Amino acid sequence: MHFYHTNDIHSHFEHWPQISRFLREQKKQHQDKGEACFVFDIGDYVDRSHPFTEGTMGQGNVELLNRAGYDAVTIGNNEGITMSKEALTSLYTDAKFDVILSNLLTEGQQPTWALPSKIYVTDMGIRVGVIGATAEYRTFYSKLGWEVTPPCEALQQMATQLKEQTDVIVCLSHMGVTEDRRLAKLCSDIDVIFGAHTHHLFIKGEFVQQALLAATGKYGEYVGHVQVQVDLNQKDITHKEATVYRSDALALRDEEAQEVHRLIETGKQAMSETVFYNPQALTQNLFGESPLASFFGRGLVAYTNADCAMFNAGIFLGSLDVGWVTKGDLHTLLPHPINPCIITLDGAELIEIYELSLNEEWPHIEIKGLGFRGTLMGAMMHERLYRNRHGRLYAGNREVVAGQSYTLATLDMFTFGYFFPTLKHAEKDYCMPELIRDVFGWYGVQSSGE
Numbered sequence: 001m002h003f004y005h006t007n008d009i010h011s012h013f014e015h016w017p018q019i020s021r022f023l024r025e026q027k028k029q030h031q032d033k034g035e036a037c038f039v040f041d042i043g044d045y046v047d048r049s050h051p052f053t054e055g056t057m058g059q060g061n062v063e064l065l066n067r068a069g070y071d072a073v074t075i076g077n078n079e080g081i082t083m084s085k086e087a088l089t090s091l092y093t094d095a096k097f098d099v100i101l102s103n104l105l106t107e108g109q110q111p112t113w114a115l116p117s118k119i120y121v122t123d124m125g126i127r128v129g130v131i132g133a134t135a136e137y138r139t140f141y142s143k144l145g146w147e148v149t150p151p152c153e154a155l156q157q158m159a160t161q162l163k164e165q166t167d168v169i170v171c172l173s174h175m176g177v178t179e180d181r182r183l184a185k186l187c188s189d190i191d192v193i194f195g196a197h198t199h200h201l202f203i204k205g206e207f208v209q210q211a212l213l214a215a216t217g218k219y220g221e222y223v224g225h226v227q228v229q230v231d232l233n234q235k236d237i238t239h240k241e242a243t244v245y246r247s248d249a250l251a252l253r254d255e256e257a258q259e260v261h262r263l264i265e266t267g268k269q270a271m272s273e274t275v276f277y278n279p280q281a282l283t284q285n286l287f288g289e290s291p292l293a294s295f296f297g298r299g300l301v302a303y304t305n306a307d308c309a310m311f312n313a314g315i316f317l318g319s320l321d322v323g324w325v326t327k328g329d330l331h332t333l334l335p336h337p338i339n340p341c342i343i344t345l346d347g348a349e350l351i352e353i354y355e356l357s358l359n360e361e362w363p364h365i366e367i368k369g370l371g372f373r374g375t376l377m378g379a380m381m382h383e384r385l386y387r388n389r390h391g392r393l394y395a396g397n398r399e400v401v402a403g404q405s406y407t408l409a410t411l412d413m414f415t416f417g418y419f420f421p422t423l424k425h426a427e428k429d430y431c432m433p434e435l436i437r438d439v440f441g442w443y444g445v446q447s448s449g450e
Helices: 016-032 051-056 059-068 077-081 085-091 138-143 151-165 177-186 254-272 291-304 327-333 347-357 412-416 421-425 436-448
Strands: 002-006 037-041 117-121 127-134 168-174 192-194 206-208 211-214 222-231 236-246 274-278 308-312 323-326 340-346 380-383 385-387 393-395 405-411 427-430
Touching: 002 016, 002 192, 016 037, 016 059, 016 222, 016 254, 037 127, 051 059, 051 254, 051 327, 059 085, 059 254, 077 085, 077 138, 117 151, 127 151, 138 427, 151 168, 151 177, 168 177, 177 192, 177 206, 177 211, 192 222, 211 222, 211 236, 254 327, 274 327, 274 436, 291 308, 291 340, 291 380, 291 405, 291 436, 308 347, 308 385, 323 327, 327 436, 340 347, 340 412, 347 380, 347 393, 347 405, 347 421, 380 385, 405 412, 412 421
Parallel strands: 002 037, 127 168, 168 192, 192 211, 308 405
Antiparallel strands: 002 222, 117 127, 206 211, 222 236, 274 323, 308 380, 340 405, 340 427, 385 393
């Protein structure tokens, strides 16, 4: 049997025409030989940082998966927590593949668009059980109205249920490599774990006890291929191996590239809707104050009703000219799938955060991950958070003193503890499903009176 797999493409379509053609051709070749062939995606195929994805709210991505002949997918955190519950519920309406997901519930029930597991039977009569799960971002999912359960436990339960009904069990795991290795040690019933989330790459796979782990890195740079040989009489697995193919080495036809380009242009056209009129130029400054940062800071405070706000200037990937601002303009300016967050802090904690934010090295740090889609951190911007001429810190009109409580509006990327350890354990209220570009657009409408 042959399994082809992708993961963490994140709407990077640079190599998608080659990948799509390769998958279709490989499946046909195997089927012509009488060999079973399955194609899986392991999540984070959808990423709203791309205008095609944003313009079609991910449904264009689903159409690309349909055309490539995928059999099943699981979701990643980009499908799960950067989209509203309504958007995720309708995302796979036109899917011609199965969505396998065992650890996401709505009101205690399996969502109608996903299956907890699926058994596929090959022409040779081999029963292949497929299970899947996604990373447990409990706080974010609960804010959106979902219930996410511990993935390892859910997968073990599914594997136990399928053990007597199947000959091979494979897992679509968007949990990350550490959890995949843990799952392999905990559950001897799983034969292959297709991994994702941590963007790890296994050129030849990795064996952890009985399980073969396979993963293809990120952004469609590789396509994975796992071969499993089964004794038809005993229904026992006799051999497993994994390899990957470089996508930039795959064959490409001009007409296929043009077809994908047309689909992407369709998504961009959906972004031409106007949001508000901008009466004055809002220019950016990566390393200091700017009209753009001031505008967003005021909007963030107004939207959250927080005492003060803090964010980095690197989130702005351009400026705004005078004139009508479209959805596309806002997306280009703020492509990050980042949510606002309101954090409640003691005065002593807020003073500590403020002092840390003045680190002179931070503006030049390159940031990767955390939902950030820019390059450099940029200077830390403060709105209604300042020191007076006597050196005392104020949040709005209140002096910041230990023992009193204050609310700080910031970006969810700062709540994971990498830059501000205190924020990881502080009381937080995430604004979801609103992204920071939604807040910018909302404030633009409020300011223009539209």
